[in-house]
Amino acid sequence: MFNEDWDNRYYFLFEELNKIKDKNIYAVLLNEDCSVYKNKIEKLYTFTKVIKLEEFLCEEEDMVIFPVIKRDEVIHIASCLSDTKTTKLIKKCFENGTEIYILKYGIEKLTGKEPEKYKQKILNYYKEIFEFDIEIIENLKVVM
Numbered sequence: 001m002f003n004e005d006w007d008n009r010y011y012f013l014f015e016e017l018n019k020i021k022d023k024n025i026y027a028v029l030l031n032e033d034c035s036v037y038k039n040k041i042e043k044l045y046t047f048t049k050v051i052k053l054e055e056f057l058c059e060e061e062d063m064v065i066f067p068v069i070k071r072d073e074v075i076h077i078a079s080c081l082s083d084t085k086t087t088k089l090i091k092k093c094f095e096n097g098t099e100i101y102i103l104k105y106g107i108e109k110l111t112g113k114e115p116e117k118y119k120q121k122i123l124n125y126y127k128e129i130f131e132f133d134i135e136i137i138e139n140l141k142v143v144m
Helices: 010-017 035-044 071-078 085-096 116-131
Strands: 026-029 049-052 063-066 099-103 134-137
Touching: 010 035, 026 035, 035 049, 063 085, 071 085, 071 116, 085 099, 116 134
Parallel strands: 026 049, 063 099, 099 134
Antiparallel strands: none
């Protein structure tokens, strides 16, 4: 899954993908105007197919990997809100029994300057999404 905005942490994903062979890997673009996005990712890796969110069937045997996820989206997922493309997709995955993974390097980090109560609240949101069976993984090798 590629979020609506490009994030340079995607380059870590492409490093990993280029080590993986013989797998059917689809790129699902959440961006409305995805032509520039599509051209960029197709230069970095040869996906089985690059599709828009509307084309993704989200079936039980699929596996959805988010290389990058925003903190606000984690909060919305934990709160069972489906008000962004990412959170709507996650809701659809839950409904269809699709496995969901987030790459560890794609998690928005805290700066360390936040108040302790805020940090604890954010960490609790992550704990809640773990309870929804969303897994944070170190790298793609863990699931491929």
